[in-house]
Amino acid sequence: MIKEANTYNRLMRLLLLSEGIWWTLVLIGYALLPLDRFGVKLLHPEMLGLWVVIPLLATGSWMQWSWKARIYQEYSGYGSTRMLWVKFEPMKAFLHYFLLRSTYFFVVLAMAQPVAGSKKVNGSKRILDLVICLDISNSMNTKDMGGTEVSRLTAAKQAIGELLNQLKGERIAVVVFANDAYTQLPLTMDYGAAKLFVPDIETSMISDQGTNIGRALEVAQEQFKDTESGKAILVITDGEDHEALWKKQLEELKKKHVELAYLGLGSTKGGLIPNNPYDISDGYKRENGQAVVSKIDKNGLTKMATESGSILVTSDSPFPNIYDIATNYKNTKNKQVMKVEFNVDKNYFYVPTILALLCMICYFFLPIIINPNKA
Template sequence: MLRFAHIDILWGLLAIPVFLFLFWEVSRWKRKAIKKLGDRHVVKEMMPDVSFSRPWLKFILFALAYSLCIIGAADPQIGSKVEEVKRKGADLMILLDVSNSMLAQDLAPSRLENAKRAVSQLIDNLHSDRIGLIVFAGQAYVQLPMTTDYSAAKLFLSTVNTNMVPTQGTAIGAAIDLGMRSFDFKNGTGKAMIIITDGENHEDDAVAAAKNATDKDVSIHVIGVGSVAGAPIPYYQDGKQMGFRMEEDGKTQVLSKLSEDMCKEIAAAGNGSYVRATNANSGLNLVMDQIGKIQRKTVDSKNFKDFEDRFQFFLGCALLLLVIEFFISNRKSQRLSNLKLFEVKNT
């Protein structure tokens, strides 16, 4: 298996067409200058020691050396050892509430940012499990399909915000149903969902959806974010907080409260656990202890364990070509010029 340790450096190869264009323009300018002096063949006879082909040879050597330098700097590596690794994994789907109520700041810096930080820490602790991400408000969308690419998972997580779902609300049941459709039940691995929400479900029957999930051996765990006392919901304009959302009377702030009863009902129906998040503890560790008990299927995979650098070969060849190019003169060799293999001698 071949790979490059610094693959971005290969973009430097795009400079070769630029070099070729510049060299061609300089060569054309020289030809025009010679043409102004007179007939091209006569000018060549007047400059017998000047070679018109060697500059091209020197340029070709330079271009090859430059290409080899770029490839060498990218550090090509060859996988030298293949090892069959047995790993055990499960499927874990995160259902993240992105309704406007998640902007409440009873958890610092906000419910949503607190939840995203906790999920990011969870991803850092995963090894062989697959993870997916669903965001929901009034509707649910798959933000990240099931994957073991944890770097991609953190990238997609960083883009989550309350503006990504156009319909406001909290459709937990729809998110559970979408999560069930996103699982691959043919692979035989254990499956679980983690719902992170303030529990203000107004759209559907989340408890019924959780019961349907348990029929397929999918456990559902709930992490409640927010406070029972509630907190006002801020609104933003151009990234700046402009105030808090108000009731229709324009005098009373809209308070968003954590609905613990709803969260507990969903967790109980989903044969899972409920944990309330705080500023000091996200609750994910307790949930993951429960998820750790689910079945993990053994999967065989082949990994290239060791990679050996091969940049030395490319840099060595580049250095050799540059040395050769350096010693090639633009003037003709007198010995080669005097060597006339095809000249017919008169007898």
Template structure:
């Protein structure tokens, strides 16, 4: 189960706050009645009635908020033809992506670019993989862009303990394990990286991509001037900057050369993101790619079940009103 409008779940914090207000009111009223000798005047059933009335109100409010969050579970078959592409976001999570020459950081800028991309996609299946010294597929191909956004939002540079930037191995892993087998064409990898220190493995990854007709777009994140690499403590607080063996602060610079090369060799395009997060040129090039037909008879998606918590909310609201 997931929620179509997850931001409404934050409103649930108002429920315990209102409950605390009700409780404080009760304590103050009890104190007033006791100090003025009026406590025995009020019947017990009246107290019970007030308690349940407020309880019904809080339950009704809780389920109303859950309904607004649009819970989705179960599956529904959507009839009709759908066309799109299979696209994998391959995201560099090496420590250099914490550099802040692109605000607020290279990695955070990458996330914003991806969020903007997802808003303009329609019908494509999207997967997510991260890489540094090794590669991990964290989200398989799906047309649920909300789920993709949640996975992307959770990415940080601690996800892969093995540091380095083994792009070649990452491309090979996505081609062989991320995309469906025997599905030539219609497949694209979008690499997000600062292009720094790819090592000697890139050629092998590009070769596998070309053999499987996978087009690679590359998005360079960073500046040529560069920036130091922050060193953080376990709480995420910056406590210094990475230094070399001579004690000098390391400056990481965006290197577009390899990113341009892998895009060119696979019939893709390379793009540079510095201060401008405009992704229209990238979208324009993606839209030129051929689309394939998905599920001629229909495709399955999570069903919106907002009406279940709404029904519960209405029932408790009625109980609140008639009590």
């Protein structure tokens, strides 16, 4: 029995020696091998922190073997006891531990995803450039959205914010217009920047008042410089277009395959146009001594949408339903599929995965590999 106890002690020394050699080789390889020269790196190096379980596994095995050593020493000379019904096989015990911890070691290394070099991959992506044309004529200050609480311009800003929340991957630009138009925000995928710009838009930005949708469409087309992108324009207005110049732009839009949509805001009952949207005491706009009542021009909007084959959504809600328009932009046939070629890292995660699998197979077939009768 003393011989068995000494066997346990030698086994524990073998455990410490093997772990010391293993981790020394790992550290030497990491410190001395020119991994950077070959472009070797780990995509998820933080996963290596899971190796902390290995010392815990070694400590557990050491405690188990130490306990068995004490039992063997305590019961040495007492003959056969119920504590000794299992014949101890030191080599099999060590190999069980070594193969199990090696399997775990390589699994963690595979999870860290070692990569080296790169390769070219052909792919595609669907892209769409969307220009939002926002009417900021004085009539957009009319508060007839959901009663008399919210102006059309405020509802328009809220609609744009909701649209930005629903879009994904489209490039957007914002053009503001009245009788003239200019680009407020060039094409960008930075929706956060757009959400900062839009709330600051006011009707006072353009002194040349009126509603010239044709001019807005003309300025919007200046954003379409990428011939490989799908193109779309959303016009948000109350529809009171007094210029009727939009017809001249329809042919250009058709030639460039630009998809057009309209969001009409305002009520059929209408409301008064304030002279100063920030101070109602300044009164309302008047013509020939009569207060001017501004209503949504549904007939005009319907005509524009019909002639251009466009989607038209009208609303008198403070929070216009933008879902149909957003869904259309996500699924539009105008969203182009562009062929792209890009480099990706060559991932060698399968190498440690194969090593882990081999260790696991050896672990399960160990009783066959080692004859317990010779232990």
